[in-house]
Amino acid sequence: MNSKCEYDVAVAGGGIAGVAAAIQAARSGARTVLIEKTVLWGGLATSGLINVYLPLCDGNGKQVSFGITEELLRASLKYGPGDIPENWQNEKNGQERKRFISVFQPAAFVLSMDEMLQEAGVDVWLDSVVCAAVTENNRITALEIENESGRIRLSAKQFIDASGSAVLARRLNMPLETTANYLSTWVLQFKDGSFDMNYGAVYGDGNPTQIFSDELLETVGLSQKKLSELEFHGISGRQVTQYIMESRRYMRAYYQYHYEKGLGDRKSLYPVKLPIMAQYRKICAIHAKTVMRDGEDWMRVPDSIGLVADWRRAGSVWEVPYSSLYSEEGPENLLFAGRCMGAVGDAWEVMRVIPSAAVTGQAAGLAAALAVQQNNISPRALEYGDLKDELYKMNIPLHFSELPLTVPENKK
Template identity: 25%
Template sequence: MANTIQNNRIEADIVVCGGGPAGVCAAIAAGRSGKRTILIERYGFIGGMSTAALVYPWMTFHTVEGKQVIKGIGQEIIDRLMAQNASPGHLRDTVGFVNTITPYHPEVYKILAVDMLQDAGVKLLLHSFVDHVQVNGDRIEAVHITTKSGKIEVSAQVFIDTTGDADVAHLSGAPCLTGRDEDGKTQPMTMKFRMRGVDLPKVKQYMMDHPDEFYKKTPFSELAELPLSGVLGFFKHWKEADLPINRDQVLFFTGPNDDEVLVNTTRVQGLNGTNVEDLTEAETLGRKQVMMVADFMQQNLPGFERASISQVGAQIGVRESRRIDGQYALQAEDVVGGRRFEDVIARSGYPIDIHDPSNKSVTAAWVQGDGAYDIPYRCLLSKKITNLLTAGRCISTTHEALATTRLTPSCMATGQAAGTAAGLAVEYGVSPQHINVQELQNRLRSANVVLD
């Protein structure tokens, strides 16, 4: 178990900063290696974008053909949620964008994640915000956090940045990038919200009666037998409403209750999620858009006549912000070509999915070959800071490749890899850059991670 706080200091072997799905999986993997591990999270609960921003459902653990390529701790979380009736498991995606999506109950997940962290011996520090990184040469010595108890110094041998915004990497002086190469613009932010009182059988019937008003990949031939899991379309209704929101369709997913949907339709563009003034404006604009969209749906969409808002995200969802400029940047052609790497530490079958920074469009490109691509270990490593690993949204990729690695199951997979690598580094007394990658791969395989 990690040490307790004494004289505003605490030390561990491994410190994970950021309690989203990547951070949870990283901390569990590190804790299971037997190393003293601390997980630092700024909110009073675990889950990151999955809970604070209502990112739902998790998509996807499978290729477009239905082969599961992400397992490990991520699948263990699903299994345990299913045992508590808090997830139906992997369902067919009735939007048709991917093969499967995975609904879950976020409130149960908040508790389950903490239970798994505690079982792994991880010390959890909530309400803790990293505001300074203490560096000596090419190594981080400690992170400083602001808490209700005042400033606390947290030292360790290895640090893992799972903040989503590469906060630790940025504060350490590690080179980082933001957005696309030509102008630094990022994918838009979205304020997500839930509605209850939705007549989902009526929605489904309308889809079957009016297929031309919905996404072309919707599996209409199977829709009568499949549970409705997601909807993309209502093109006519959306166009007629002419709301001041720069997208061209309605997107929502069903659950976790049988009259409930999660709406992913607002769009806030042109603002930087790591700039406090931009983020403040985004939060305000996002909440105003929520009210517009909810009113539009209640007034215009079949099945929503008795629906009302039941929850809005605690914060706006950020698709893209800072990422490290690492030892290798995953490329769009690596993803689309289904490239294999000798230092693979995770696989993914999610397509490139770019919500345009400026216009209404979403650009998609599917993975060829066997439907999955490799994420190499080098994407987790900084060029400058030798005892820093990254996982989740801030690993080293291009703007285009980030549009697939940012999805939650991929973040879980890179998190488990980073936590396992950190455990190896501490065990052998080396930096993460110098561990034996083949041994890392063997340990991941033994933990039910798919690498082949």
């Protein structure tokens, strides 16, 4: 097997969390490698055809998430259309209640991420699957990746699992929280003379049929009830395949139905691009030292690495604990970032989206780089004060009290 030069920090998975982690680790002086199994950065946010960068503000006119997550939001618009609402363009804490959000084009976002990674000096491997972690004395020493060259071993001092599905934790048999998902698939389609990026087919989530009428569902042997009972897990290779094949079967039924009913034909209504990742919302979460749980918005956490807002409603803000990015049960030089970090239930809903993935990614990248600088200690042994000082140097607020936020009466 080929062996490649030693890195300080190796990041598995180039989704939003992995990109943020790699950029931060490299900016903090670590020789950093980022490994991605597709050829696109962004994970679900681009390969999954997602096109809304959810809000960085609390919904009451106050920005809460800062740092690389804001850089990425702005970068998503550099090579494509879309605008940040006016009140967020030049000033913070706009009075209007329009949320600090952007609609982006996935391809444009990929180009910006190429640029940011190159500027930070990250060494990147695309089309390369992380297959295994080599361990010694409760530490990972290298990742085995597979690509056109065969199997290659990349050694590093610190590791970040940003795979979305905790692939390293699973390869190392670490305990995980898993969850079932309902089916969904999105499509970029040509419809009524233009490309319709916002058009989504979301199935079985209680608001199941953005494009599926009852009549149409019958054509594939389904009803709303049956649909809502279908459950898939993202950690089984078989189920991932079934999930994708089922969602595409329904997509075909949608076009057949429309053509048969004369609601369009193959020249006026057709799919242009399908996601190249299964659109599982949640796959698994690590058993972190601190697991974020329901009702913990507005809770002060002692080791906060930043703030995130609930994208579903205004006035719900969370402090994110550093200790939700690692588990005490696995190798001591492994951090997690993005949607596989330690959160469950309602907190998972808040943490599984693009802005939160970038917040956890940046903190994991920084922590890994600091651990390297301090004689390659375990990131679990890192003094929180050191992490905090660096985050403050980057003007990232860590507690509610540092921002002019309105805390709801029942949370005071």
